[in-house]
Amino acid sequence: MLFNSFDFAIFLPIIFILYWFVFKKIIKHQNLLLLVASYVFYGWWDWRFLSLIIFSSFIDYYVGITLSKTNSQHKRKLLLLTSIIVNLGFLGFFKYFNFFAESFADAFTLLGNPIEASRLNIILPVGISFYTFQTLSYSIDVYKRKLIPTNNIIAFFAFVSFFPQLVAGPIERAKNLLPQFYKKRCFDYSKAVDGMRQILWGLFKKIVIADNSAEFANQIFNNSADMNGSTLVLGAIFFTFQIYGDFSGYSDIAIGTSRLFGFNLMQNFNFPYFSRDIAEFWRRWHISLSTWFRDYLYIPLGGSRGGTLIKVRNIFIIFIVSGFWHGANWTFIIWGALNAIYFLPLLLTNNNRNNLDIVASGKSLPSFNELFSIVLTFSLTVFAWIFFRADNLAHAISYISEIISYSFFDFPNKLIFKKSLTTIFLIVLFIFIEWIGRGNSYGIQKLFFYNKRIHRYVFYCLLIFIIFWFGGDEQQFIYFQF
Amino acid sequence: MNYFLKKLLEFTLFFISIFLLISISINLSNNLILKNIELKKNIKHLIIGDSRTQIFDDSILDDCQNISQGSESLYFSYLKLDKFLKSNKSIKNVYLGVSYHSFSSYFDEYTFDSNVVSNYFFMMSYKEKIDFILNDDINLKSLIKNFFIKGVSNIVYKKKTYIGYSYFHSSDQKPTDKSIQLRISKQFTTENSLNYSNLNILYFDRIVELCSKYDVELFILNTPTHSLHHKKTPKNYINKYLDVTSNIDNHHMIRFDNILKDEMFLPDGDHINKFGANIISYKLKTFINNE
Numbered sequence: 001m002l003f004n005s006f007d008f009a010i011f012l013p014i015i016f017i018l019y020w021f022v023f024k025k026i027i028k029h030q031n032l033l034l035l036v037a038s039y040v041f042y043g044w045w046d047w048r049f050l051s052l053i054i055f056s057s058f059i060d061y062y063v064g065i066t067l068s069k070t071n072s073q074h075k076r077k078l079l080l081l082t083s084i085i086v087n088l089g090f091l092g093f094f095k096y097f098n099f100f101a102e103s104f105a106d107a108f109t110l111l112g113n114p115i116e117a118s119r120l121n122i123i124l125p126v127g128i129s130f131y132t133f134q135t136l137s138y139s140i141d142v143y144k145r146k147l148i149p150t151n152n153i154i155a156f157f158a159f160v161s162f163f164p165q166l167v168a169g170p171i172e173r174a175k176n177l178l179p180q181f182y183k184k185r186c187f188d189y190s191k192a193v194d195g196m197r198q199i200l201w202g203l204f205k206k207i208v209i210a211d212n213s214a215e216f217a218n219q220i221f222n223n224s225a226d227m228n229g230s231t232l233v234l235g236a237i238f239f240t241f242q243i244y245g246d247f248s249g250y251s252d253i254a255i256g257t258s259r260l261f262g263f264n265l266m267q268n269f270n271f272p273y274f275s276r277d278i279a280e281f282w283r284r285w286h287i288s289l290s291t292w293f294r295d296y297l298y299i300p301l302g303g304s305r306g307g308t309l310i311k312v313r314n315i316f317i318i319f320i321v322s323g324f325w326h327g328a329n330w331t332f333i334i335w336g337a338l339n340a341i342y343f344l345p346l347l348l349t350n351n352n353r354n355n356l357d358i359v360a361s362g363k364s365l366p367s368f369n370e371l372f373s374i375v376l377t378f379s380l381t382v383f384a385w386i387f388f389r390a391d392n393l394a395h396a397i398s399y400i401s402e403i404i405s406y407s408f409f410d411f412p413n414k415l416i417f418k419k420s421l422t423t424i425f426l427i428v429l430f431i432f433i434e435w436i437g438r439g440n441s442y443g444i445q446k447l448f449f450y451n452k453r454i455h456r457y458v459f460y461c462l463l464i465f466i467i468f469w470f471g472g473d474e475q476q477f478i479y480f481q482f
Numbered sequence: 483m484n485y486f487l488k489k490l491l492e493f494t495l496f497f498i499s500i501f502l503l504i505s506i507s508i509n510l511s512n513n514l515i516l517k518n519i520e521l522k523k524n525i526k527h528l529i530i531g532d533s534r535t536q537i538f539d540d541s542i543l544d545d546c547q548n549i550s551q552g553s554e555s556l557y558f559s560y561l562k563l564d565k566f567l568k569s570n571k572s573i574k575n576v577y578l579g580v581s582y583h584s585f586s587s588y589f590d591e592y593t594f595d596s597n598v599v600s601n602y603f604f605m606m607s608y609k610e611k612i613d614f615i616l617n618d619d620i621n622l623k624s625l626i627k628n629f630f631i632k633g634v635s636n637i638v639y640k641k642k643t644y645i646g647y648s649y650f651h652s653s654d655q656k657p658t659d660k661s662i663q664l665r666i667s668k669q670f671t672t673e674n675s676l677n678y679s680n681l682n683i684l685y686f687d688r689i690v691e692l693c694s695k696y697d698v699e700l701f702i703l704n705t706p707t708h709s710l711h712h713k714k715t716p717k718n719y720i721n722k723y724l725d726v727t728s729n730i731d732n733h734h735m736i737r738f739d740n741i742l743k744d745e746m747f748l749p750d751g752d753h754i755n756k757f758g759a760n761i762i763s764y765k766l767k768t769f770i771n772n773e
């Protein structure tokens with residue numbers, strides 16, 4: 001079920017009413033409702049894959065319970081290994097089997113022994129990368145004795161499959177989300193209103209910014225061989241806004257929806273395109289994944305302690321794994337490696353924590369230096385996104401080659417440029433609103449907050465009108481495929 | 483919780499009120515415009531139909547106005563005639579564009595195309611409007627969008643979306659076997675099967691009755707097509723056309739066969755280019771003057 005679909009517009013109020021009016025007295029009933037609703041939400045796409053979530057939840061629940069009952073380090077390790085093998089096994093099979101099979105075949109061909117790769121016709125279960133990481137975090141935290149394992153099976157199953165963030169995050173840590181299933185939830189008016197506002201902003205990002213940008217990004221990337229350099233730059237910029245609007249829009253809707261049910265999810269995006277360097281960008285982009293890798297991979301590897309070589313190794317590992325998490329394609333690996341290359345100079349010169357505050361805090365406009373840094377960081381990001389969006393490495397290379405040719409100085413394709421003017425205007429409006437709201441959790445959180453109610457209502461009506469009027473063709477959320 | 487629901491309801495009502503206020507204003511303004519709208523003064527001849535009859539240049543035809551519009555089905559032509567025959571008593575002759583493809587179900591796609599429907603939306607009764615809104619084939623989002631765009635356009639501009647005008651398309655390309663076949667396939671086959679438009683057949687009869695009611699002479703204009711297009715037109719459709727129009731006597735069936743050369747057609751073989759349009763406009767002028 002898509003957040004921007006009619007089905008969800010019916011589904012959400014039904015669950016909301018049942019949750020607060022029918023099941024509100026007993027927390028167990030509320031959790032059960034959330035569990036059933038989550039399975040319906042997921043099964044709407046393909047009910048067969050529900051078995052994977054149930055199996056994965058069951059394994060981790062069992063591992064958690066058993067871990068609490070044993071002190072034998074050997075047995076504990078074995079249990080953790082079981083959880084890791086089952087979860088990553090599913091992920092590896094469904095997501096990476098074909099990639100590895102083909103890569104092995106290519107490697108053999110390169111060595112002069114051509115073999116035929118046997119491909120499996122597998123459908124990638126939606127959201128598998130998200131719930132796998134969420135449930136893994138539970139097992140690891142219990143193993144490390146950072147979290148007391150739960151014996152509340154309904155709460156645990158509901159935590160793994162919590163529908164607002166099931167298919168595209170934020171990837172919640174068990175420490176944060178699971179305890180919320182134990183506590184009685186009381187309806188909080190301001191939280192619910194804030195949730196509604198965040199849902200509205202998320203829909204704007206997805207339907208207006210992402211879907212409109214997608215139209216031109218797809219047109220340019222799919223016909224890149226016929227486009228000049230400046231049009232290709234335009235295509236990369238459109239994709240930059242498409243992916244941000246798409247993914248952060250989803251996160252906003254997920255966080256807002258959770259707030260309607262009394263849950264707090266972690267912030268997943270914090271105005272990343274206003275970052276002044278790549279380190280800041282990665283503190284603001286897909287925060288739930290970055291911190292997951294930091295906590296469960298980077299720090300166990302030694303983090304930034306140790307010699308230069310160790311630091312370089314760790315940075316490359318975390319970024320390449322992060323790229324590979326997105327998809328079984330070399331383009332994602334290069335995208336990750338490129339970000340590692342961007343990041344390393346900052347780390348090695350101890351400048352990776354220079355920009356921890358909000359850019360141009362307390363001012364309307366950034367200084368020249370800040371603006372220059374923002375534009376430079378944004379350009380590096382746009383360049384990296386080319387690899388992320390390209391069909392394959394050859395496509396990315398030919399795309400970039402054309403950009404760095406003389407045709408870069410030509411005027412962009414007139415037809416595309418003319419058609420995209422409305423989208424460009426909407427993106428500028430979007431950047432303006434995001435800039436104003438950059439000190440908050442999301443763009444419109446405090447916009448007109450202190451004005452009269454009528455002003456806020458007019459503004460929200462205007463947003464709904466823009467969503468309706470300028471909404472692009474309905475597109476699948478990009479991150480569903482990860 | 484109750485306070486939240488109250489506020490949510492308050493905002494929803496606020497939003498709906500604004501939406502309704504704007505919609506009703508647009509609708510009322512358009513109704514007012516439609517009530518007072520007049521065609522050219524003292525016209526005797528009215529040409530009505532789709533893009534094929536749009537090519538008749540009414541500037542060279544005496545006391546005549548062409549209100550044809552691209553993709554206009556007979557249902558919408560009926561709505562227009564019902565309105566204009568009532569308020570323009572000077573009209574004596576109506577020249578209605580009806581061709582073989584008019585009775586093909588391919589035309590129904592246009593009847594329920596929100597972009598087309600919205601042109602005539604303000605002419606419809608409330609019941610018809612609701613029927614269209616509730617119709618499964620209608621893209622409601624697009625219809626609402628077009629309702630606002632065209633409603634405001636009718637208020638601001640002199641040219642109204644429902645009236646129509648003389649117009650011809652132009653193209654540098656010549657008709658080919660392939661381009662004509664493409665057109666034939668589109669017009670006469672739906673998923674490889676032949677189907678008729680019951681709606682257009684019904685409204686053809688209603689137009690006949692309407693003209694009779696207002697004592698107006700009805701002439702059927704079947705504009706010529708490229709020889710290959712004519713050859714490829716399935717016989718069933720020609721027979722259907724003859725069957726539906728059988729009550730119209732020969733004198734009232736106007737055709738301009740064997741007048742235009744094949745190069746006087748657009749690539750689809752179905753529409754006439756500006757040279758052909760000029761020739762048959764003068765032919766119609768002669769016909770009208772002899773009436």
